[in-house]
Amino acid sequence: MAVDFENSIPIYLQVVEQLKSDIISGKFSAGERLPSVRDLALQLKVNPNTVQKAFTELEDMGLVFTERTNGKFVTEDIALIAKHKQEHADIITQKYMKTMEKIGFDKSEVIFLINNLGGNR
């Protein structure tokens, strides 16, 4: 999982985003045990303290929980994961819509474009 970090944005927030997308995409499934702080830090090539901070943030969101002595796990609350997935999709869609509006497309035209994406997908 090599990630190119953007140096101008707090690294821990980028780690949060990365882990969040791994959870909502199902790469880490509900209830699955997450890699340790140290392993993840080495994989991502960031400071372990940064990974720790990201985990704390994810715990606050409810997406991750700690089982004492046993490590960190993805939440078993599938509805919560689905909610985050929906939110994430909304954000991306809104961003996309804004960009399209900027270059003069309205919603129905955008829908037409998506329907015809790559010929007849």
Add this chain to the structure above:
Amino acid sequence: MELLQCIDLNKSFGEKKILKNVNLTIPRGKIIGLLGKNGTGKTTLIKLINDLLTISSGQILVNGNPIGVESKKVISYLPERTYLDKGMTVEKTVEYFAKFYDNFDSEKAYKLLKELGLDTHQKLAKMSKGMQEKVQLVLVMSRNAELYILDEPLGGVDPATREYILDTILTNFNDGASVIISTHLISDIECILDSVIFIDNGEIILTAETDELRNRENASIDEIFRRMFKC
């Protein structure tokens, strides 16, 4: 107790003031960047902490005690220039370190040397500058120290090796230990730093947590540094 504290530290060479009223606290378990332009006092500060220069006034405390024999046991220092005997082989150098330092882990040193593909039977004099720097870093990181002070560890090495060096630093700094890295190659290391110390003209002009600083300034540490020190 704090790992390292500098209190009203001053250092002059004759009339020239190199460090002016430096106050610093280095906690445990952090990776800290000591950043500044060339000739602003970084190496002088590091040498003072390692008891290689004498203090003009003020104090340096390691684990609450003045620097001396005890502080040297817990600080592992990578100087800017190598001091190793180039007539010795890598193997001999490792043995030498193992004899010299109680907390030196020979097994770890050999493991790291192997990972780097360095021939332990080779004399240092036969190695390139970059290879010598790698050997030196391996030796420094193979001590189970409380504080690692690395003065320009990335200076003479290629970008691929830089990455390996950062990996080595990340993997080998043990829990509760801290690492101070002095460098001007900021963009290469900023994603592993907990906090930064900006030094200019012998004065500490900024200390901050890296992520907070990024948030506040909306920019990378490298960019903030360039802005602050615009010539």
